[in-house]
Amino acid sequence: MQDIQLDTRARTLLRTLIESYIREGQPVGSRTLARTSGLNVSPATIRNVMADLEGMGLVHAPHTSAGRVPTAAGYRLFVDALLEIRAPNREQVEAIESRFSLGASTQDLLDAAGSVLSSVTRLAGMVRLPRNRQVALSQIEFLRLSERRVLAILVIDGKEVQNRVLELERDYLQPELQNMANYLNAHLAGQSLHVVRGQLLAEMRSVRRDLDAMMLAAIDLGERAIGEDDPDDVLVAGETQLLNYDELADIHRLRQLLEAFHEKREILAILDQCIRADRVQIFIGRESGLEWFEHCSVVTAPYSVDGEIVGVLGVVGPTRMSYDRVIPIVDITARLLGAALNSRGEAPKTR
Amino acid sequence: MQDIQLDTRARTLLRTLIESYIREGQPVGSRTLARTSGLNVSPATIRNVMADLEGMGLVHAPHTSAGRVPTAAGYRLFVDALLEIRAPNREQVEAIESRFSLGASTQDLLDAAGSVLSSVTRLAGMVRLPRNRQVALSQIEFLRLSERRVLAILVIDGKEVQNRVLELERDYLQPELQNMANYLNAHLAGQSLHVVRGQLLAEMRSVRRDLDAMMLAAIDLGERAIGEDDPDDVLVAGETQLLNYDELADIHRLRQLLEAFHEKREILAILDQCIRADRVQIFIGRESGLEWFEHCSVVTAPYSVDGEIVGVLGVVGPTRMSYDRVIPIVDITARLLGAALNSRGEAPKTR
DNA sequence: CATTGGCACTCGGTGGAATGAAGCGCTGAC
DNA sequence: GTCAGCGCTTCATTCCACCGAGTGCCAATG
Numbered sequence: 053m054q055d056i057q058l059d060t061r062a063r064t065l066l067r068t069l070i071e072s073y074i075r076e077g078q079p080v081g082s083r084t085l086a087r088t089s090g091l092n093v094s095p096a097t098i099r100n101v102m103a104d105l106e107g108m109g110l111v112h113a114p115h116t117s118a119g120r121v122p123t124a125a126g127y128r129l130f131v132d133a134l135l136e137i138r139a140p141n142r143e144q145v146e147a148i149e150s151r152f153s154l155g156a157s158t159q160d161l162l163d164a165a166g167s168v169l170s171s172v173t174r175l176a177g178m179v180r181l182p183r184n185r186q187v188a189l190s191q192i193e194f195l196r197l198s199e200r201r202v203l204a205i206l207v208i209d210g211k212e213v214q215n216r217v218l219e220l221e222r223d224y225l226q227p228e229l230q231n232m233a234n235y236l237n238a239h240l241a242g243q244s245l246h247v248v249r250g251q252l253l254a255e256m257r258s259v260r261r262d263l264d265a266m267m268l269a270a271i272d273l274g275e276r277a278i279g280e281d282d283p284d285d286v287l288v289a290g291e292t293q294l295l296n297y298d299e300l301a302d303i304h305r306l307r308q309l310l311e312a313f314h315e316k317r318e319i320l321a322i323l324d325q326c327i328r329a330d331r332v333q334i335f336i337g338r339e340s341g342l343e344w345f346e347h348c349s350v351v352t353a354p355y356s357v358d359g360e361i362v363g364v365l366g367v368v369g370p371t372r373m374s375y376d377r378v379i380p381i382v383d384i385t386a387r388l389l390g391a392a393l394n395s396r397g398e399a400p401k402t403r
Numbered sequence: 404m405q406d407i408q409l410d411t412r413a414r415t416l417l418r419t420l421i422e423s424y425i426r427e428g429q430p431v432g433s434r435t436l437a438r439t440s441g442l443n444v445s446p447a448t449i450r451n452v453m454a455d456l457e458g459m460g461l462v463h464a465p466h467t468s469a470g471r472v473p474t475a476a477g478y479r480l481f482v483d484a485l486l487e488i489r490a491p492n493r494e495q496v497e498a499i500e501s502r503f504s505l506g507a508s509t510q511d512l513l514d515a516a517g518s519v520l521s522s523v524t525r526l527a528g529m530v531r532l533p534r535n536r537q538v539a540l541s542q543i544e545f546l547r548l549s550e551r552r553v554l555a556i557l558v559i560d561g562k563e564v565q566n567r568v569l570e571l572e573r574d575y576l577q578p579e580l581q582n583m584a585n586y587l588n589a590h591l592a593g594q595s596l597h598v599v600r601g602q603l604l605a606e607m608r609s610v611r612r613d614l615d616a617m618m619l620a621a622i623d624l625g626e627r628a629i630g631e632d633d634p635d636d637v638l639v640a641g642e643t644q645l646l647n648y649d650e651l652a653d654i655h656r657l658r659q660l661l662e663a664f665h666e667k668r669e670i671l672a673i674l675d676q677c678i679r680a681d682r683v684q685i686f687i688g689r690e691s692g693l694e695w696f697e698h699c700s701v702v703t704a705p706y707s708v709d710g711e712i713v714g715v716l717g718v719v720g721p722t723r724m725s726y727d728r729v730i731p732i733v734d735i736t737a738r739l740l741g742a743a744l745n746s747r748g749e750a751p752k753t754r
Numbered sequence: 755c756a757t758t759g760g761c762a763c764t765c766g767g768t769g770g771a772a773t774g775a776a777g778c779g780c781t782g783a784c
Numbered sequence: 785g786t787c788a789g790c791g792c793t794t795c796a797t798t799c800c801a802c803c804g805a806g807t808g809c810c811a812a813t814g
Contacts, residue, residue, distance in 0.1 A: 081777050094787050117777045117794045215564045295658040307646040432806050468765045468806045
């Protein structure tokens with residue numbers, strides 16, 4: 053895959069070819085290209101160029117006498133160098149924005165993002181749930197369930213609530229637990245979860261002897277409550293949209309695809325690859341490393357809160373999706389989701 | 404749809420026809436029937452009988468010279484009168500039983516039930532989540548989140564935890580909340596949720612003037628915490644199994660089907676119809692009231708805890724599913740799920 | 755009267771041939 | 785380098801003939 057210098061004409065042709073193929077879904081012949089490319093050349097000339105492009109592996113003829121179809125490499129070059137991103141339509145932006153209602157919970161916002169992606173792009177949407185490392189812990193409480201089981205309640209951002217059942221070695225009475233919670237709240241509330249965790253660990257290691265037994269137990273308990281992080285997960289929306297695309301209509305493949313969405317593990321793997329990138333990323337066909345993604349592409353963008361990337365969202369669809377439309381939508385959705393999550397951040401501090 | 408008296412021979416023929424169609428998925432001709440029915444009659448005779456059956460609307464010929472295919476009415480008669488349920492295979496029962504691991508949470512058990520149904524029957528499984536009216540409330544706690552928002556924590560069966568955020572008219576301080584929780588726990592813990600609710604309402608109405616302000620507030624709070632029941636929901640598993648059946652392979656229908664599973668509302672409606680029946684129930688084709696169920700059947704069975712029906716589970720598949728295999732599986736799964744939920748019921752009382 | 759064998763008829767599916775359209779490669783001219 | 789033209793390849797569609805499965809009807813039979 054050495055990168056190849058193409059003259060302007062070849063680039064124009066490749067671009068119009070791909071655009072046409074994305075629109076029509078059928079091999080594009082030289083005559084069509086001659087008409088639509090805007091260049092003033094004859095089909096014969098175009099045929100020559102196409103032969104070159106085929107030699108470079110950018111296009112491919114399904115059979116001797118059919119038009120050309122872009123290859124994965126062709127798409128790659130296209131999105132990297134030839135694609136003109138449509139300026140995001142103002143109405144669309146507003147339409148998306150309106151789906152993120154102001155008072156919504158994190159879960160609602162994520163759901164909304166998934167459904168926006170899927171409905172606006174008519175593809176399958178997916179949202180990597182945010183790591184909650186950097187969300188602020190506003191309160192922690194313990195509740196004795198039974199002899200050795202304690203329910204830890206984490207209130208995050210003053211809104212989200214998480215429960216965890218802890219199995220303990222000895223029995224704690226409710227007043228004890230109350231005290232520990234008070235201690236932890238006094239010291240740690242308002243910090244982000246991973247900071248809290250770091251502090252707890254640090255305190256446990258270094259200043260152990262300076263603390264009385266209660267605080268020590270409190271720290272231990274706190275660490276255990278925070279430590280067992282939920283297994284990160286991914287949210288998928290509108291996978292049935294993919295039934296609309298003929299090239300995926302092979303029942304067998306389709307089943308594989310839908311099951312992958314169900315399992316989610318592989319989707320997760322793809323999204324995890326993107327979490328570092330700070331802008332829109334595109335995987336074409338097998339670039340994702342999954343064979344059954346042969347005819348699929350993935351467009352993702354990370355979203356961030358407080359300048360820190362907390363998750364990724366994106367869409368999956370046929371390789372011939374209209375990137376010019378999809379890319380800005382994914383981009384905007386990521387931004388707006390980030391913004392929505394952000395604006396909701398000022399938790400009313402309690403106590 | 405007057406019920407029709409069929410002589411033994413006609414019944415035998417209808418049965419073998421349907422059995423054959425379920426196996427092969429293709430119209431059944433008179434010769435095949437003559438061979439497989441076990442009756443010692445010629446194809447010609449069978450043709451006469453088939454003409455009668457067709458007159459009664461039990462079978463139908465897709466075109467002049469094809470074999471016969473059962474109609475919805477035919478299936479109905481078949482499952483009502485002709486079907487011989489296979490005795491549940493002991494190994495299968497054990498296989499299913501083993502999927503309900505002993506210590507699992509309610510959610511896990513329900514998931515397991517869905518996945519068992521889908522994998523064993525190779526159809527789409529669904530489980531109506533149990534109404535939690537009759538599960539015992541073992542503990543209730545309140546946690547002040549911010550000025551007017553209180554988190555109510557319901558511990559059910561000593562295991563399950565439910566959170567609800569209540570928006571209140573005035574500010575309550577944590578000690579106040581603690582008192583109210585104590586009061587409620589003392590009076591109500593261990594009762595089933597709907598009993599609790601009834602008690603709360605009764606007390607509020609009748610003995611209002613005998614209670615001090617605190618208890619009154621406590622009762623109000625308790626009522627609000629319990630009152631907003633989660634919207635009941637349904638769990639769907641393995642809907643991609645349906646992609647295996649040719650008769651549903653029409654992409655368009657398939658999409659409708661999968662989207663229905665996604666939406667779940669219509670599935671819910673079907674399941675709700677079954678919640679009263681105390682045994683396996685079967686809907687064939689349009690009997691469910693949904694046109695797009697044309698070629699689908701639904702087999703359901705309620706499951707119960709403590710003798711009280713708390714939910715329904717079942718499968719959806721093509722009309723020509725093998726009822727003799729599916730029915731006992733659905734039946735057993737329902738029983739085993741009930742048993743598993745039951746054995747887990749003895750909540751360790753706290754406090 | 756129920757049963758049966760026979761016969762003509764009707765469809766749907768299959769396979770091959772014919773036709774047409776789309777499009778390419780190549781060549782030779784400008 | 786560009787282009788028109790020619791011949792070739794391939795796929796898709798159509799048409800037709802044919803086969804097989806299966807029916808409906810009828811007349812014969814016990």
